[in-house]
Amino acid sequence: ERVIKDATGHDDPPPMVTIESDDDRILSLPWELLRMGDEFLVKEGRIDLVRSAKSRSNRPNVLSQPDEYMKMVVNVSAPEGNQIGPLNYEAETYRIAKALHDHTSIIFTELGTAEEMIDKVVKNEPIGVHFSGHGAPGHLLFEDDEGREDLKSIRELLSDIRNEAPSKFPRFFYLASCYGNTAAKLKDDELGAIATAAELHREGVVQVIGYYGPIVDELSTMAEEAIYSEIAKGRPTRHGVRQARMILAKGEYDLLKGKHRLRGTAKEQA
16 A cells, blocks of 8 residues: 555656456456545546456566557457347447547458457457457457357467467457456366456456446447547556546436436336
């Protein structure tokens, strides 16, 4: 607490607090709720918080200075008949395109399959990948050739990417998917647990941003637009995340006010 107090309250940007662990169950704890006195440090902008998992390779997880325009492969998967809930592919794609078109070079997938996403990475060599769709602990939900759900473990997906594009592994991943920071139990003969975001980072994706709220409404797009806009201006990713948190907090408040108005109207009509 003393260290944080000494580091905050100056003209410099908020200090960055890094939670590093080999245990994804520790990384998945709600560290954003860190509190000091009567303040939530992340919510109040006193600190920037990141999670870090040690890389399995000898190369450090450090980004180099940008030397090209932000290029993204964007994958939206909306399989039919999934157990989680419907996702409107056209509406989600439109919202993402509207949010990103001024800030990045976008390559959209069309089929929502894991194979197509990997093929786009191989052919276009993007800086980053944006995945929007459903997930499960340690998994992402793609579509198969018939538009049905194809649940891929993150380890299987990363193995496929390395086999197809060993020298073109993306450095950045935006994860708009539920359960991205939820640790899943491994098989009986394995120890520990695995979370999607942590495994991406551990396998060499230097920066992983996770949005774990509902992806079927405008809040998800608000976060994306805030983050990519700041990156396009040459500002650090952490700055974009900070802006997104503030905008999301305001957006949720506005939505709640709207619900209260609707409820009030309904009562008056009743």
